Each structure stands twice: as structure tokens, then as C-alpha cells.
Amino acid sequence: MPYKSVPLFWRLKKPKYNLTGTKCTKCENVYFPPRNLCPACRRSGDIQELQLSGKGKILSYTIIRTPPEGFEHYVPYAVAIIRLDEGTNITGQVVGDIEKIRTGKRVRPVFRKMHEDGNDGLIHYGLKFELVD
Amino acid sequence: MRVAIVGAGCTKLGEHWMKSLRDLSTEAGALALKDAGIDGKKIQSLYIGNMSAGRFIGQEHLGALAVDQAGLNPIPATRCESACASGALAFRKAYLSILSGEYDIVMAGGAEKMTDIKGSGAIATLMGAGDQEWESSVGLTFVGLYAIMAKAYMEKYKLTRKELSLVPVKNHKHGLNNPYAQFNYEITTDDVLRSPIIADPLRLLDCSPITDGAAAVVLVSERIAKKFKNPIWILGSGQASDTLALHNRKSLTEIPATKIAARKAYEQAKVKPKDIDIAEVHDCFSIAEILAYEDLGFSERGKGKELLLKKDAMIGGRIPVNTDGGLKMGHPVGATGIKQIVEVVKQLRGEASNQVRNARVGLTHNIGGSGASCLVHILGRE
Ligand SMILES: [Zn+2]
Numbered sequence: 001m002p003y004k005s006v007p008l009f010w011r012l013k014k015p016k017y018n019l020t021g022t023k024c025t026k027c028e029n030v031y032f033p034p035r036n037l038c039p040a041c042r043r044s045g046d047i048q049e050l051q052l053s054g055k056g057k058i059l060s061y062t063i064i065r066t067p068p069e070g071f072e073h074y075v076p077y078a079v080a081i082i083r084l085d086e087g088t089n090i091t092g093q094v095v096g097d098i099e100k101i102r103t104g105k106r107v108r109p110v111f112r113k114m115h116e117d118g119n120d121g122l123i124h125y126g127l128k129f130e131l132v133d
Numbered sequence: 134m135r136v137a138i139v140g141a142g143c144t145k146l147g148e149h150w151m152k153s154l155r156d157l158s159t160e161a162g163a164l165a166l167k168d169a170g171i172d173g174k175k176i177q178s179l180y181i182g183n184m185s186a187g188r189f190i191g192q193e194h195l196g197a198l199a200v201d202q203a204g205l206n207p208i209p210a211t212r213c214e215s216a217c218a219s220g221a222l223a224f225r226k227a228y229l230s231i232l233s234g235e236y237d238i239v240m241a242g243g244a245e246k247m248t249d250i251k252g253s254g255a256i257a258t259l260m261g262a263g264d265q266e267w268e269s270s271v272g273l274t275f276v277g278l279y280a281i282m283a284k285a286y287m288e289k290y291k292l293t294r295k296e297l298s299l300v301p302v303k304n305h306k307h308g309l310n311n312p313y314a315q316f317n318y319e320i321t322t323d324d325v326l327r328s329p330i331i332a333d334p335l336r337l338l339d340c341s342p343i344t345d346g347a348a349a350v351v352l353v354s355e356r357i358a359k360k361f362k363n364p365i366w367i368l369g370s371g372q373a374s375d376t377l378a379l380h381n382r383k384s385l386t387e388i389p390a391t392k393i394a395a396r397k398a399y400e401q402a403k404v405k406p407k408d409i410d411i412a413e414v415h416d417c418f419s420i421a422e423i424l425a426y427e428d429l430g431f432s433e434r435g436k437g438k439e440l441l442l443k444k445d446a447m448i449g450g451r452i453p454v455n456t457d458g459g460l461k462m463g464h465p466v467g468a469t470g471i472k473q474i475v476e477v478v479k480q481l482r483g484e485a486s487n488q489v490r491n492a493r494v495g496l497t498h499n500i501g502g503s504g505a506s507c508l509v510h511i512l513g514r515e
Contacts, residue, residue: 066256090267
């Protein structure tokens, strides 16, 4: 994986680290990842920032055992599609006892190390999720 | 106006340590021209499908590379990219270029060289078909995306892990005599269930392999087609798009882009799903073939497994699917869509390695990403 530059992380810090999404005040649709154009209303939409709670439930998930570059140290790890309480979906890792993960279980966000760009590259942090109970 | 396919060729699929992308693309093009019985100088324009030569081998500008290597300068050359559906996209663009009236003889090809980088690099590159900022960044892989769909489908429709294994078992059986297959051996459901888990619930034998290969076809206008003895006609072509990220879809157990592309192709071809004699579908992972049965209208929603349990999708069945073994026998991503066309052309001419008796109408189904792009083509003989 090519080394990534600092501006990429600067640009994404609000959604990535604070879980800031967007909402179209015209159609009420919530978007995460944030969109700067509402695909439903297009140019007549009105996009505003929306702080998401990160709380939600697991729609489906997988346990990755053959990882891509940069994630070799973390296997096995769980990745789920999570339905956030605000009404939009996010893809995220679920940490903790992966044997206890089930569809429908509730999760909340936690701040964790994500991966490394090799031995001398950036160490990436971001949001993961943990089971609520 | 109608457009016909008059030549088709495919290289051996596999790990070609001694052949480069340029070697494979010229080899496939030459096979297609030989099959058509025409000289390369007759080709007026070329479209090449390729997903990610830039990351696989550091080479971009593939249109120029392909015509240069083939000695076809200065004809126009265009690279088409739609992830794993790049091949079918090149085919559709070639078809539309003839329909536009601009050309009479066009080549559509696809090529991918995936084994010059290590496996984990190939996995990361393939994930470029997903959402880099919001899927790849959390460590999700392509098989992971389909594993999430498989888990959702298995829970919703009570599909068992053993039933899901019937997809690769069938496709290995179908590919047994396929001369360009990466593998030529049969497997059992126990073999699938004993193979390593890649992304739960999907195992190694559920996955299409990492493959080098290329394929090409020659398309001609109706006027020119009369000079060829066995033209195969393009009856319908459909293409549709959907959200790039899987998490933005309303459902995890269907692929709407397939349904929309198929509806367009069926309407244009004036055929129904029951009229299809042979289908090449995008079985990149086992669950994808079951979703395809349903999205293409071969089966009711949630009942796709019945095509496997009743052997309907086998040779001799109601709707034989992936008669050459499908993507399980090699998935050189940018070439796959053309390779599917090659197999259907052979079936409709009666020249396939695993021939469906008296096949008249065939369908190809090529997906990009986790369903963000889909192309469906329907072909027929005279
Ligand atoms: Zn809106």
C-alpha cells in the first residue's frame, strides 16, 4: 500500500475521529460517510454537518482471516456493517471477544490503532466499535 | 442495425510467470483474429478492459500499449475501467461504437496481470473497487464484503454452509475439461468445508483465484457480418450503477444493479429469463452466484439454492450456469467479462468444452465491486 500523506488525514479527521456526518435538511436523509451533495435532492438539497453518536446495531459482519497489506498484525478481526441510531450505516471493526459478535447486537464507538504504513510510516488511529454488553 | 461477434479468443488463465500483460493481450487479440479469419489491419478501433494495471504492474495507458504491441497504430484505442466489470464495459463500448455508425469492425478485449505483486498487495489492489476511504481503511477485503452479504443471506433465507458449497462443487465439475481453466479438478462439499476460512463464512474454495489472463472478441456491423459463416448476434446490452460502498445499500441480500441491467438487456433482446439456454454469471465468491440466480430472474428471491439442489444449474438442467466453471476457473479481473462472452459464443456455435445441447440464447453477467456496477449481455445465434 502506498504511504499516505498527512493532508488526507487532516481532511478526514472530523468524520474519521469524531464521527461527523451530514444531513440534508430538505429530505432529512442522514449521510455517513459525509456527502457534500444530497443524492436524493441533488442541487436543491441543503447539506449540514451532523454529529453522530456512533451507537447502533450490527446488520451483518465477517471475521477477516486473510488480511490486506497493513493489517497483517491484527488477524483475526471482525468487520461489520452497523446501522447507526441516527439512521445511516457505517462499516467498522468490532473489537473485544469476536466470538460473541452476532447480527442485531448493539455496539458503541471506541478509539483504537487501525494499522501501520510499514515500519517507518504513519501509525493510523481511528474509530472501532465494541459490543455494549 | 444489429452487431455480431465473429471472432473470439482467450489465453490460458493462471499464473503466467513468463508472460507479461502485453504478451497476454497480443496473444488474446491474435486468437480472436485467427478465429474470425481476418487480418488485424481490418480493425478500426480497440477497447480494452483492465481494472488496475497501474497498481498491479505500474503500467497505465493500456489502450496505447495494446495497439502498439499489436502493430495496429494509429487506430483509436480506449481503456475501459469498471473494476471487475471492465471487460464487459469494453465490450459494451465496442458494441455502442458500431451502433453509432462510426465503425464496422472493432475489437473488444480485456487483460489483467495480477501475479507480479504479492498476494496481500493483490488483495489491497482489488479492494480499490470498494470505497477506499470508508471500507478499505478499516481492513475490509473483497471477500470480506461478499462474506458480509453471505452472512446476511444465510441468516435471512436459512441457506446452510453446506448448501453454499454446492456452487464451487458445480463449477469445478463444469470446468473439468475447460482448456483455458486455471484448475482442472473436481472438489466435494467436504473439501470446501475443510478449506481455510478467508473471511467467515467464506472459505478458500468459495473464492475465485488471483489470475493472469486476457481475452478478446471481434465485433462487426450487420453489413459486414454477412461475410462470416457463423455470426453470434448481440441481442441485448444493459448496464447499471449503484452505491460504491456496500453499507449504503438498502439490502445486503440482493444486487439491484444486476436487476436493472438485466431488465434492460431482456427488454432489448425481447426474451425472458426462461428463454436463456446458458448463462455465465459473476461468481467471484460462492454467494455471488446464488444472488445472480435471483437478480437475473432464474429463481425466486430466497430460493436460489434450489437451482443447485435440483441440478437445474448443471449441464443438462433447466438453466446451465457457468458451463466453463465460471470465475472459479480463473478471474483475471479486467478480462473476465470478455472471457464470459467467449464462452457463450462457443456455446452458441456448438464448440464449447462442456457443450449445452442446442443452445440458442446465452447471457453474461459481469459485476464491478460489491455490486456498484453491473453489465448484462444477451447473445443469440441466427
Ligand atoms: Zn436531500
